[in-house]
Amino acid sequence: MFIYAMFQQYFPYELRGHAHKYTQKLVTYFYPYIQITFHELTGEKLKRSDAYFAIQNYLADHTTATAKRLKADVVKGSKSLVLTMDDHEQVMEEFQGIKIWWSSNKNTPKRPSFSFYPKTEERRYRDAITKSYIDKVLKDGKAIAVRNRERKLYTNNPSDSWYEYQSTKWSHVQFEHPANFETLAMAENEKEAVKNDLIKFSKGKEYYTKIGKPWKRGYLLYGPPGTGKSTMIAAMANLLDYDIYDLELTTVKDNSELRKLLIETTSKSIIIIEDIDCSIDLTGQRRKEKKKYESSSQRKKKKKAKKKTTKKGESEEEKEGEDGNGDEEVESEDETESSSKVTLSGLLNIIDGIWSASGGERVIIFTTNHVEKLDEALIRKGRMDKHIELSYCDFEGFKVLAKNYLSIETHPLFEVVRGLLEKTKVSPADVAESLMQKAVEEDADICLNRLIRDLESKSAKEGEQSKEA
Ligand SMILES: Nc1ncnc2c1ncn2[C@@H]1O[C@H](COP(=O)(O)OP(=O)(O)OP(=O)(O)O)[C@@H](O)[C@H]1O
Numbered sequence: 212m213f214i215y216a217m218f219q220q221y222f223p224y225e226l227r228g229h230a231h232k233y234t235q236k237l238v239t240y241f242y243p244y245i246q247i248t249f250h251e252l253t254g255e256k257l258k259r260s261d262a263y264f265a266i267q268n269y270l271a272d273h274t275t276a277t278a279k280r281l282k283a284d285v286v287k288g289s290k291s292l293v294l295t296m297d298d299h300e301q302v303m304e305e306f307q308g309i310k311i312w313w314s315s316n317k318n319t320p321k322r323p324s325f326s327f328y329p330k331t332e333e334r335r336y337r338d339a340i341t342k343s344y345i346d347k348v349l350k351d352g353k354a355i356a357v358r359n360r361e362r363k364l365y366t367n368n369p370s371d372s373w374y375e376y377q378s379t380k381w382s383h384v385q386f387e388h389p390a391n392f393e394t395l396a397m398a399e400n401e402k403e404a405v406k407n408d409l410i411k412f413s414k415g416k417e418y419y420t421k422i423g424k425p426w427k428r429g430y431l432l433y434g435p436p437g438t439g440k441s442t443m444i445a446a447m448a449n450l451l452d453y454d455i456y457d458l459e460l461t462t463v464k465d466n467s468e469l470r471k472l473l474i475e476t477t478s479k480s481i482i483i484i485e486d487i488d489c490s491i492d493l494t495g496q497r498r499k500e501k502k503k504y505e506s507s508s509q510r511k512k513k514k515k516a517k518k519k520t521t522k523k524g525e526s527e528e529e530k531e532g533e534d535g536n537g538d539e540e541v542e543s544e545d546e547t548e549s550s551s552k553v554t555l556s557g558l559l560n561i562i563d564g565i566w567s568a569s570g571g572e573r574v575i576i577f578t579t580n581h582v583e584k585l586d587e588a589l590i591r592k593g594r595m596d597k598h599i600e601l602s603y604c605d606f607e608g609f610k611v612l613a614k615n616y617l618s619i620e621t622h623p624l625f626e627v628v629r630g631l632l633e634k635t636k637v638s639p640a641d642v643a644e645s646l647m648q649k650a651v652e653e654d655a656d657i658c659l660n661r662l663i664r665d666l667e668s669k670s671a672k673e674g675e676q677s678k679e680a
């Protein structure tokens with residue numbers, strides 16, 4: 212028995228009407244082959260079919276080794292050239308002992324009019340193909356498409372530039388950061404722990420379903436400036452093959468805008484809020500200031516609203532903001548434009564509520580230089596599942612950097628560096644800066660000596676400062 216799977220391309224001009232007619236009839240059978248046709252365009256509006264796209268990816272990955280004539284295409288949104296079968300080229304695959312030919316055709320071949328096979332036999336093959344094989348092709352094809360896609364770095368636009376019917380909330384550029392875990396200076400065991408945690412998460416669909424939790428994970432990265440927080444996020448995105456949404460909270464006007472932004476994020480993405488302590492009012496100070504503008508009745512209303520705040524739903528306070536009747540509206544006239552009115556409770560509700568109910572895996576990451584400033588509520592386990600400290604450069608970290616920047620694993624000067632690192636607090640960013648070759652003729656000796664000089668002067672300065680104090 213043969214299965215003849217067709218891969219029907221869109222005919223650009225005169226045959227448009229013809230193509231349209233076939234699109235409704237996605238699966239057709241005929242003998243001695245069972246023939247299944249997938250059209251490139253489907254539906255009333257002739258949209259590009261997802262199945263077609265998945266099959267194209269599947270075949271590009273599985274069959275390019277066997278197909279003799281290939282067509283190279285630069286496909287929008289893909290990292291590299293995509294090789295697909297040329298028109299009328301055929302490739303064969305075997306599945307549970309059934310031979311399947313795939314061919315990419317612009318025209319449907321003539322239908323033979325008779326069958327060699329008894330009906331029962333036919334049914335078995337048909338089921339194997341339509342139930343198992345096509346499922347596998349579509350699933351694999353989708354996974355391959357995700358792997359091959361060009362990844363994106365999104366940043367949120369200020370809401371003044373949002374249009375109602377267009378997706379203008381986020382702008383994106385291609386995400387191409389070379390960071391990876393190998394080149395990240397950090398204690399080896401901690402690095403492994405983070406990597407394993409991420410991989411476990413990304414493969415945990417069934418697990419999360421089983422325990423009845425949304426497929427999300429939160430990380431808090433904290434540490435002094437230049438210790439690799441942003442670099443680690445890029446390495447995480449590269450490891451998981453996720454997009455990045457870099458959320459700038461200071462340009463988000465209020466909680467309802469924040470919710471709209473988060474709802475628009477796609478699955479397989481990392482949402483980051485950098486310097487969380489600077490982007491949101493954590494201390495309540497701003498609230499106190501604002502109270503100047505509130506009437507006493509408004510203050511009472513606000514108090515009441517706060518009480519009503521539940522964990523799952525959105526708070527009353529938030530709703531008021533949305534309606535435009537809330538006290539936040541009153542304040543807006545007195546606020547400078549740049550200040551954001553996203554509140555801590557709003558952020559927490561959104562993290563716990565609506566957005567976590569949307570399907571698909573997402574990672575949310577907060578970074579801060581001052582972990583001690585953060586509100587307990589923001590970082591409690593369950594919201595931020597894992598807290599990762601990135602710290603000053605130690606000898607182990609230095610060795611990673613020396614390998615990255617100078618391609619050396621040992622050197623007589625290493626011991627001097629070790630001694631200096633033990634008594635000086637220096638960020639990996641500073642060490643990297645000293646180690647970087649600034650001219651072609653600079654070799655490892657020159658760079659290491661520069662690092663030693665820099666460390667010595669830093670340590671001398673620190674000594675002076677502590678004396679003064
Ligand atoms: N742990 C590290 N491993 C490797 N390189 C690092 C590390 N930390 C810093 N660097 C280097 O220093 C530069 C700055 O680091 P990065 O931006 O990741 O720091 P950060 O912790 O995000 O700082 P900030 O708190 O100021 O945002 C990076 O481009 C990288 O080259």
Ligand SMILES: [Mg+2]
Pocket residue numbers: 440441442485
């Ligand atoms: Mg950073």
